Amino acid sequence: MVPDQLFEEKTDAATGRVKMYRDNPLYFLRRSNISLYKSFLLYLYYSVANWLPDPPRPIGSLAMSFRTWLASRIFLSSGKNIKIGRNVHFGSGKNVVIGNYTGINHNCWIGNDTIIGDDVMFGPEVTILSGSHNFDRTDIPMREQGASQRKPVVIGNDVWIGTRVIILPGVRVGAHSILAAGAVVTKDVPEYAIVAGNPAVIKKYRTITSS
Numbered sequence: 001m002v003p004d005q006l007f008e009e010k011t012d013a014a015t016g017r018v019k020m021y022r023d024n025p026l027y028f029l030r031r032s033n034i035s036l037y038k039s040f041l042l043y044l045y046y047s048v049a050n051w052l053p054d055p056p057r058p059i060g061s062l063a064m065s066f067r068t069w070l071a072s073r074i075f076l077s078s079g080k081n082i083k084i085g086r087n088v089h090f091g092s093g094k095n096v097v098i099g100n101y102t103g104i105n106h107n108c109w110i111g112n113d114t115i116i117g118d119d120v121m122f123g124p125e126v127t128i129l130s131g132s133h134n135f136d137r138t139d140i141p142m143r144e145q146g147a148s149q150r151k152p153v154v155i156g157n158d159v160w161i162g163t164r165v166i167i168l169p170g171v172r173v174g175a176h177s178i179l180a181a182g183a184v185v186t187k188d189v190p191e192y193a194i195v196a197g198n199p200a201v202i203k204k205y206r207t208i209t210s211s
Helices: 025-032 036-047 060-074
Strands: 114-116 153-155 193-196 201-205
Touching: 036 060
Parallel strands: 114 153
Antiparallel strands: 193 201
């Protein structure tokens, strides 16, 4: 799958510089083709629900339910019994898919075009990136070279992602694998693998057991 660009970028034909837009919600909505309904949900999520407490703080359970309800309507698809912790960011939620019984812990960043399977556990402050910047030219600033083609991240079922893991664009994480805390995952992870380090390498494989 080759996803469409998130934003319409206008490039100067003479210089190759990408037009810079002001940090204005109206520009954001116009460029990303977000419906008025989804724009309202995003406003509620980031302005209100995102700041509400997690359990076991007072009203934490109610706050998490409200946050999860909003996110499930923003994502392209969401399974049953998912949980979205406090201060989880996912941009506009475009093409984000989350499976059943998956929980995303507080302070995580989930890039657009991320596909997450069932029964996935997120530690706090996990970052999943699906996009980057062009940097081929040195005669103009990198910020004026536009975004590179986005590469979706795919995470299989029953994966444990430890605290502060970073997953780079285009990575596929196999089912039943474990990403140790602090790992920087730059390439695909096989099923049942346990990876750690920067860059992440396979330390061992989980023993397959039968029920």
